[in-house]
Amino acid sequence: MKSLRKPIFATTYISLSFFLLCGCSLQQDDADEAPGPDLIVVNADVHTVDSSIPKAEAFAIAGGKFVAVGSTTEIRQLAGNNTEIIDVAGVTVIPGLIDGHTHLLMGSVLAVGVDLSEIEEKRDWLGIIRDKAQGTPEGSWILGGAWDHNLSDGVLPTKEMLDSVAPDHPVLLRDIDGHSAWANSLAIEMAGVSADSPVPPGGEILIDPETGELTGIFLESAGGLFGDAPGMAEATDPVAGIKAAVDLANSLGITTVHDMSNNFDEFLRVFEAGDLTLRVWQGARPPRVIDRSPSEIYAEMAAERERVRLQVAENSQTEVMGPLFDIGYTKLMIDGVLSTYTALMKAPYSDNPDAVAEPFATRDQLNAMIAAAHEYDFPVAVHAIGDAGVSWVLDGFAASPGKAGMQSDRIEHIEVVTPDDVQRFEALGVVASMQPHHATCCVGNYVIDHIGRDRLPNAYAWRSMLDTGVPLVLGSDWPTSPLNPLIQMADTIHRETRIDGVVRPWDEGNTLSFAEALYGYTQAGANMTSWSDEIGSISVGKWADFVILDEKLPDNVDRALENRQVTATYLAGQRVYPD
Numbered sequence: 001m002k003s004l005r006k007p008i009f010a011t012t013y014i015s016l017s018f019f020l021l022c023g024c025s026l027q028q029d030d031a032d033e034a035p036g037p038d039l040i041v042v043n044a045d046v047h048t049v050d051s052s053i054p055k056a057e058a059f060a061i062a063g064g065k066f067v068a069v070g071s072t073t074e075i076r077q078l079a080g081n082n083t084e085i086i087d088v089a090g091v092t093v094i095p096g097l098i099d100g101h102t103h104l105l106m107g108s109v110l111a112v113g114v115d116l117s118e119i120e121e122k123r124d125w126l127g128i129i130r131d132k133a134q135g136t137p138e139g140s141w142i143l144g145g146a147w148d149h150n151l152s153d154g155v156l157p158t159k160e161m162l163d164s165v166a167p168d169h170p171v172l173l174r175d176i177d178g179h180s181a182w183a184n185s186l187a188i189e190m191a192g193v194s195a196d197s198p199v200p201p202g203g204e205i206l207i208d209p210e211t212g213e214l215t216g217i218f219l220e221s222a223g224g225l226f227g228d229a230p231g232m233a234e235a236t237d238p239v240a241g242i243k244a245a246v247d248l249a250n251s252l253g254i255t256t257v258h259d260m261s262n263n264f265d266e267f268l269r270v271f272e273a274g275d276l277t278l279r280v281w282q283g284a285r286p287p288r289v290i291d292r293s294p295s296e297i298y299a300e301m302a303a304e305r306e307r308v309r310l311q312v313a314e315n316s317q318t319e320v321m322g323p324l325f326d327i328g329y330t331k332l333m334i335d336g337v338l339s340t341y342t343a344l345m346k347a348p349y350s351d352n353p354d355a356v357a358e359p360f361a362t363r364d365q366l367n368a369m370i371a372a373a374h375e376y377d378f379p380v381a382v383h384a385i386g387d388a389g390v391s392w393v394l395d396g397f398a399a400s401p402g403k404a405g406m407q408s409d410r411i412e413h414i415e416v417v418t419p420d421d422v423q424r425f426e427a428l429g430v431v432a433s434m435q436p437h438h439a440t441c442c443v444g445n446y447v448i449d450h451i452g453r454d455r456l457p458n459a460y461a462w463r464s465m466l467d468t469g470v471p472l473v474l475g476s477d478w479p480t481s482p483l484n485p486l487i488q489m490a491d492t493i494h495r496e497t498r499i500d501g502v503v504r505p506w507d508e509g510n511t512l513s514f515a516e517a518l519y520g521y522t523q524a525g526a527n528m529t530s531w532s533d534e535i536g537s538i539s540v541g542k543w544a545d546f547v548i549l550d551e552k553l554p555d556n557v558d559r560a561l562e563n564r565q566v567t568a569t570y571l572a573g574q575r576v577y578p579d
């Protein structure tokens with residue numbers, strides 16, 4: 001964290017108050033008494049996401065907050081002796097981005113190690129691994145992965161490939177689905193694994209039938225054979241992992257996340273160290289085994305929340321940086337995913353009619369958990385992907401006596417939803433939390449086959465939600481899809497997927513405009529938190545979270561958005577990327 005600055009101005013101004021400020025400062029003879037704002041940004045194409053001034057050229061910041069938004073001429077007049085001036089030469093500036101669904105700790109291994117997601121060619125994987133090895137002390141683990149051999153030639157990689165680029169580092173890389181681990185010879189040696197090692201149930205060590213040697217691929221639970229290897233504990237330190245994930249998020253323009261990690265103490269350690277340069281709105285998960293009444297469980301979770309809130313409140317960082325950490329809601333799950341036929345559907349899967357998805361809880365259990373969460377003032381977020389799963393959750397919300405006071409209840413993913421249930425989102429006041437890349441990655445890949453073309457209009461129905469008046473929050477679900485919000489927003493604009501070998505848009509009626517996508521990635525996410533008046537737009541009185549892009553976006557933003565880069569990210573007026 002940068003050094004704390006003393007606020008110069010009172011922190012709340014009504015819009016256009018800079019005229020008053022300006023008048024005052026011009027009347028000062030002694031420049032020292034009129035230091036002006038801490039920072040002004042001028043010559044910008046500012047998308048404020050504030051409907052009272054949607055576009056602006058400049059803004060001023062004092063005490064970590066926006067104190068004026070207007071034209072370059074107006075804002076320049078505010079500058080005092082001590083004001084830092086950033087002239088961005090016409091590029092686009094947007095509010096700090098808010099990712100509505102992340103798993104930072106789960107993804108941190110990609111931030112610390114190598115990230116091969118979405119990369120098709122194996123030689124490109126190996127180039128990234130070689131580069132990582134060159135920057136890593138010999139003998140230290142190289143982890144991460146997210147490789148997908150189906151994007152490449154469909155053939156599993158081998159330990160020899162890793163040996164060729166990183167012979168002196170133990171390397172262990174998970175595939176994109178987490179079902180396979182790929183290790184090099186040094187990793188296998190350090191873990192003491194051989195063809196004769198006992199394999200945990202459900203796992204398999206792949207052996208080359210010709211040589212009898214390990215191939216380097218370990219399926220399912222066999223990947224766990226490396227857990228106790230020397231150096232592994234240090235390599236997977238959660239605090240270092242969270243810090244790396246926070247830095248990655250900042251580099252992509254993200255200043256706030258709704259995180260599903262449920263690791264309060266690890267996040268608090270990052271916060272206490274002054275390294276949490278990201279506002280984290282975290283979801284609390286009930287224990288996996290429900291052995292007490294839901295009320296007892298949520299009473300305990302409420303006490304835990306209180307403990308965390310007290311610890312955060314005792315730290316003065318939030319006075320200068322604004323809110324940084326809170327347990328804001330609870331996260332539940334009702335079904336699985338479409339790819340493995342585990343999402344709960346109202347009618348059978350089109351290409352596998354015998355598949356019967358098992359719900360993760362009975363209706364009674366789900367309803368009891370929702371009601372108990374509300375009783376203890378937890379808004380509820382429920383993972384529901386199939387149209388029946390979504391219906392169950394809506395039923396659970398409708399049945400909860402405490403629903404009326406919970407405007408931030410939400411359903412996560414909603415990959416298929418019937419039109420009547422879209423109406424129920426609106427009627428019940430439930431937020432739709434959706435991840436655009438889950439659609440574009442997979443519609444042509446398996447979704448059309450699994451749900452059939454007749455149900456396709458019910459899939460990833462972003463615009464149907466908005467047109468029905470349902471708040472739509474966008475996010476990534478990283479590490480299952482790219483953390484980069486510019487990719488996710490571009491996906492909503494082009495809605496393209498590979499169908500029959502050709503990349504093309506599908507169901508274009510459900511695309512979003514850039515303004516709608518940007519709202520979904522900023523203010524809509526803020527509205528789900530208790531910080532809705534403090535973040536989410538470039539507005540006078542809010543904490544100065546903003547992002548400078550590398551170019552001015554065109555009037556009609558198209559998929560080229562995904563190629564834009566973030567030049568700088570600011571949190572409460574302090575630069576957190578590059579740091």
Ligand SMILES: [Zn+2]
Nearest residue numbers: 101103260477
């Ligand atoms: Zn998730």
